[in-house]
Amino acid sequence: MSPQFTSPPNSDAHSSPSSSSSLISSASDRRLSALVRHLAAEESSPMDSLSASPTAARADSVFAHVVQGPEDPILGVTVAYNKDQSPNKVNLGVGAYRTEEGKPLVLNVVRKAEQKLVNDMSRVKEYLPIVGLAEFNKLSARLILGADSPPVQENRVTTVQCLSGTGSLRVGGEFLARHYQERTIYIPTPTWGNHTKVFTLAGLSVKNYRYYDPATRGLNFQGLLEDLGSAPAGAVVLLHACAHNPTGVDPTLEQWEQIRQLMRSRALLPFFDSAYQGFASGSLDADAQSVRRFAADGGELLVAQSYAKNMGLYGERVGALSIVLKTSEVATKVESQLKLVIRPMYSNPPIHGASIVATILKDRDLFNEWTIELKAMADRIISMRHQLFDSLRAKGTPGDWSHIIKQIGMFTFTGLNPEQVAFMTKEYHIYMTSDGRISMAGLSSRTVPHLTEAIHAAVTRLA
């Protein structure tokens, strides 16, 4: 009864099965020749038998020419930090929240949700559908758009679960490259380092629009309007929904309204990256205003959501791509095409993180608990901003540091240049990206003085 390694009937078939011609007349002859070759090969060195053949097997790898890839600029910072032995080292690189004690944080509400899931014996780990967990999708759309949002009410949003923000952007980008007539996406200068790679590999061409003004360390609103105003009609525009990464500079609500009007008048397609909802101001609704204004005007948009930061689910890779369409008929067709992008990429998304999110979002108590924990994280970051600002002012560090408290979200664009950054890393073991971005989440009351020292030294010694 063991079928495994007996020869299938075919190898003893009396009729030649293949339509292509063969010099060997039967399967058993072929087997005999193979055995003879193997025996012969064992007597000589392997290399002899290889080189004897004119189409010799390559002795070297087909990938021998592959050179070492560069370290990821952001994730590479943590790699360098981990290698550093200094007790004074501070990691202000990657945007992962840390407590006052400098520890990663798993939200209480997440632990509760996980426990619920583990204890539920009826749960299985079967494949999710290609579009992911349905409940999660519905709740995610509501979270970003608002339950009373017209597209939600009118059932003209399609939502697919993706691998956090990155995955949502990539799936959205691939969809646009295949089905949208304008293959150009405009991204702000500067933006998260991975945006360009994501959209390029998705098949879009990437252009920039002015965003950050180094002189004011604020928004270059005129430049933004000019650049979007001269983009080709229909072009895709990437917008950070709130807490712009890396600058922390967000448009005001009035500015958002102007942006919306300009974009709609030029039929520019908005693609929101929402990685910090609730994390910026502490309010989920306030942080979603930019997206909701666009969603309310009857137009279409894409939005990539991530739960990495606001639910602390980083490594679980939980996110969603929602596309607001004109009609529910179009939404259905679009969903079917999104599935064709996803299936050859990873078939279906991971179940664990999305289950945690759904558990929390659908339970009133857990949801409320979450908003409280979220506000606490946002408040701690705001408090760090004030502490750093006050500390620099107290020290008399040259320069205007008010941008530290004007900017919002996890990151501050300090305005420090790469030389100053390198100096701070070398002399003070401060780890940050070379564009001068610091993750406020990595600061604590304990480390603010050390950072102040380092900035002061960098600014006074290297102008």
Added chain:
Amino acid sequence: MALSTKLFQRSSSTAVFGARSMSWWRSVQPAPKDPILGVTEAFLADPSPNKVNVGVGAYRDDNGKPVVLECVREAERRVAGKLNMEYLPMGGSVKMVEETLKLAYGETSEFLKDKRIAAVQSLSGTGACRLFADFQKRFRPDSNIYIPVPTWANHHNIWRDAQVPQRTFHYYHPETKGLDFAGLIDDIKNAPSGSFFLLHACAHNPTGVDPSEEQWKEISYEIKGKGHFAFFDMAYQGFASGDPERDAKAIRIFLKDGHLIGISQSYAKNMGLYGQRVGCLSLLCEDEKQAVAVKSQLQQLARPMYSNPPVHGPLIVSTILGDPDLKNLWLREVKGMADRIIGMRTALRENLEKLGSPISWEHITNQIGMFCYSGMTPEQVDRLTNEFHIYLTRNGRISMAGVTTGNVGYLANAIHEVTKSA
């Protein structure tokens, strides 16, 4: 402010500051349903009490229920609430990858010791194949991929989306419902030197037809002679024979023969971790330096796709494989699953023979793994679905995991009905 006012004045004459009146997406056509996953959708929608799902390849116990392995439940208990959820590195969990490579290459493999394997955690088998296809496109842009006929349908989608041109090679022999060995060997010989071949390491999907050990040796020889690259998709290690070492035999033959292979591994079936999306892509390199370079480039492809892979699934895997007792439990449970399937193959064949079927059903027990390529036509399959509420893919592939002592009689009867006049 003046400039922005001007912009609005320019556009306000024609503008409606609300929406465009038409959608951008009018030309978007509804996509065809996925042939495999669409079957389960249809099954779920069927109200019939007799319905049987032998479509998608997810294991079921003898009551037709999905299974969470005991070793997995225990690992979950240990894992829950203990660790944080920080980002993994782009290449995933080092611990999980190490354990996974041991399964494929051997516990004491010299390649592991010499650090010659470039490996990253992947999004199950699909993700591993896709990463490899993207890597192949980037670093061997002139290469093709040779894919067996038939194969898992998504293989074609993966390499197509990676923009690697595809060719096929003979594999399944319909007349014997076995291996077209001569055709396979000829295709290997006729392919231009240095071609890339996709091979199923064990339990070929969808046919269940695997080469014998001898045949694998010859395949290895011929592939080597032409300097081809062998990429193994191993989605069923342990699931085929019940013994993971045995199921890795083809890979071990190729390693012994000196090939520098690539492997996609998945824990979806053999650990029942389907929805967790846990897998591994590995490439055997000439030396450690090359392995480091290749790994760094694989990471460059993962970063713009999903940044870093999920943390939960690999925790379960490394908890199990890192604990001798849990690992032994796992091995017993995998064998249990494989044995049940082998038992169902026997039962199905015997039932059909007892019904006096005019056709030979030997292939049911000759084939191995989760799937049986029944040889039924699409029309016969449609009858099975429409008349008997039996769900399977139209290529006649039966997922043996969906067969139980409770439904095997019904299934045999239905198959007999639609094939007896064939």
